Each structure stands twice: as C-alpha cells, then as structure tokens.
Amino acid sequence: MNRRPGRRTWSLAVHGGAGVNRGEALLEDRAAEIRAALRDVLAAGARLLERGGSSLDAVEETVRLLEDSPLFNAGRGSVFNARGEIELEASVMDGRTLGTGAVAGLRGIRNPVVLARRVMERSPHVFLYGEGAAAFASAEGIEAADEAWFWTAHRWKALEAARRSPPAVPPSGEHGTVGAVAIDRHGNLAAATSTGGLTNKWPGRVGDSPIIGAGCFASNDSCAVSCTGQGEFFIRATVARDIAAAIEYAGEDVQRAADLAVHHRLSALGGEGGAIAVDTAGTVAFAFNTETM
Ligand code: ASP
Numbered sequence: 001m002n003r004r005p006g007r008r009t010w011s012l013a014v015h016g017g018a019g020v021n022r023g024e025a026l027l028e029d030r031a032a033e034i035r036a037a038l039r040d041v042l043a044a045g046a047r048l049l050e051r052g053g054s055s056l057d058a059v060e061e062t063v064r065l066l067e068d069s070p071l072f073n074a075g076r077g078s079v080f081n082a083r084g085e086i087e088l089e090a091s092v093m094d095g096r097t098l099g100t101g102a103v104a105g106l107r108g109i110r111n112p113v114v115l116a117r118r119v120m121e122r123s124p125h126v127f128l129y130g131e132g133a134a135a136f137a138s139a140e141g142i143e144a145a146d147e148a149w150f151w152t153a154h155r156w157k158a159l160e161a162a163r164r165s166p167p168a169v170p171p172s173g174e175h176g177t178v179g180a181v182a183i184d185r186h187g188n189l190a191a192a193t194s195t196g197g198l199t200n201k202w203p204g205r206v207g208d209s210p211i212i213g214a215g216c217f218a219s220n221d222s223c224a225v226s227c228t229g230q231g232e233f234f235i236r237a238t239v240a241r242d243i244a245a246a247i248e249y250a251g252e253d254v255q256r257a258a259d260l261a262v263h264h265r266l267s268a269l270g271g272e273g274g275a276i277a278v279d280t281a282g283t284v285a286f287a288f289n290t291e292t293m
Contacts, residue, residue, distance in 0.1 A: 078196020229273010
C-alpha cells in the first residue's frame with residue numbers, strides 16, 4: 001500500500017509467511033480469513049503512516065497485531081517445538097540509525113516484537129536470548145501471557161503430524177511467520193519480523209527471523225526487508241542483507257535485488273521461502289520460491 005501526495009511518500013507492506021502447504025489443509029480453508037486479517041493490519045499501519053507516524057511505529061504495530069492473531073505463526077498461534085513448547089523470536093531494525101533489537105528462545109511474552117524494540121531502545125545490546133530476555137522483559141514491564149494464550153489446535157495437530165513423519169532437515173516449512181517493511185513521510189525505512197519458528201524444531205533452535213541480515217534488515221541507504229521460509233537457508237544466504245547490498249553496491253532495483261537473492265542465491269542452496277522489501281523511493285517488491293506467500 002502506498003501514497004504519494006506531492007513529495008511526501010509512504011509505503012507499507014506486510015507478509016504472513018511463505019510455505020508449501022504440506023498437511024496444512026486447515027490453514028488453506030482459512031485463506032480468506034488470513035487475507036482479511038492481513039488487510040486489516042495493513043489498514044491500521046496505513047492510518048499511522050498517513051498521519052505522519054514513523055515507519056518504526058508502523059512495522060512494530062502491524063507485526064504486533066499479527067502476533068495477536070491466532071492465524072499466524074508468531075506470538076499467539078505459534079508452532080510447537082519438539083518438546084511441545086512454543087519458543088518465540090522477533091527483530092526490528094531502524095533504517096535511519098541502523099539501530100536494531102532482536103529476541104529469541106522466548107517463552108510467555110505476548111508480543112516479541114515489542115520486546116525487540118525495547119532491546120533496541122533501552123538496552124546497550126542488540127540481541128537477547130531465553131531467560132535473560134525474559135528477565136529484561138519483566139524489568140521493562142513487557143506484557144506476559146500464559147501458555148493457553150499461545151496454544152492453537154491446528155499447530156498442535158501439525159506437531160503430531162510432524163512427529164509421525166520421518167525427520168526433515170530442516171523441519172518442514174509452516175505458513176505464518178509475519179513481517180512488515182515501511183518507509184514513512186520523513187523518508188525513514190524500518191523492518192520487523194516475528195515467528196514461532198518451525199514445527200518440531202529442536203528446543204533452542206534459532207532461525208533467521210531474529211538474525212539481522214538474514215530475516216530482517218533496514219537501511220536508509222538501500223531498503224527495508226523482511227523474510228520468511230526455511231531459516232537455516234536464509235541465515236546461510238544472508239538474504240535480507242544481500243537484497244540491500246545488491247541495491248547499495250550494484251545499483252540493482254529493489255525487485256531485481258529481491259529476485260536475485262531469492263531465486264538465485266537461496267534457490268541455489270536448496271532453500272524455500274520469500275521476502276518483501278521497500279526501497280528509498282517507496283517501491284515495494286516481493287519474491288518467493290514457495291507455492292504460496
Ligand atoms: N523463517 C522462519 C524460521 O525459520 C520460519 C518461517 O518463516 O516460516 O524460523
């Protein structure tokens with residue numbers, strides 16, 4: 001979604017994950033519901049940007065709303081790890097300052113993206129994990145939630161199905177990681193990504209979503225990017241940073257940069273997934289090599 005009244009431009013894009021529909025008939029039935037939820041969230045972010053709000057606020061708010069929906073694999077509705085637990089991760093990046101905050105191995109925090117931003121703005125660090133991240137959340141008064149808030153029947157069924165199938169390396173892709181990229185009227189870019197990771201993942205496994213340069217990146221010199229897919233490959237291919245680097249160093253346009261990173265680099269490694277991006281002119285691009293995104 002974008003508006004260009006006079007010189008002042010804002011653009012916003014959100015995603016609700018990429019996947020291959022393996023055993024996810026239930027989510028397929030919910031396609032209309034998922035699209036409607038994405039549209040509502042986009043409208044909320046658009047209102048914020050239209051009023052002159054910052055891209056950082058817009059990506060945090062849209063991802064926060066998606067985390068609260070049980071339809072997506074982030075916050076409420078996240079997938080289960082091999083122990084039947086939910087471990088959350090999220091990141092945010094401010095393209096103006098290259099400030100960033102990320103969290104992983106997180107349990108019982110309602111909105112990981114809110115905590116990620118707090119790490120960026122209120123700690124001297126960029127990445128907090130597990131118990132330490134939870135302690136920081138409680139010191140900051142970040143809202144907690146009990147297990148029942150996160151639990152959904154369709155994710156539990158997906159875990160049971162994964163336990164019955166032969167182990168996949170990495171575990172099979174699951175729809176629903178969320179992300180947002182935006183540029184505001186002041187010309188500042190921002191990105192955020194949030195996920196529960198992969199169904200049946202090893203406890204303690206960290207994917208690309210909280211790794212800056214892999215599943216999230218933003219710089220006012222190039223673009224803002226949020227990725228989704230098999231995290232192990234996104235980390236190895238540094239997909240988000242690659243898209244930005246193709247623009248910054250090779251002068252590619254944002255769509256070609258996204259295509260190169262996803263269809264050439266990621267695909268060459270055998271990885272599945274996609275990315276959304278917005279550049280400094282407000283042009284939105286996306287690329288994916290999965291069945292759907
Ligand atoms: N990228 C996420 C991960 O590997 C999963 C996803 O996007 O579906 O944790």
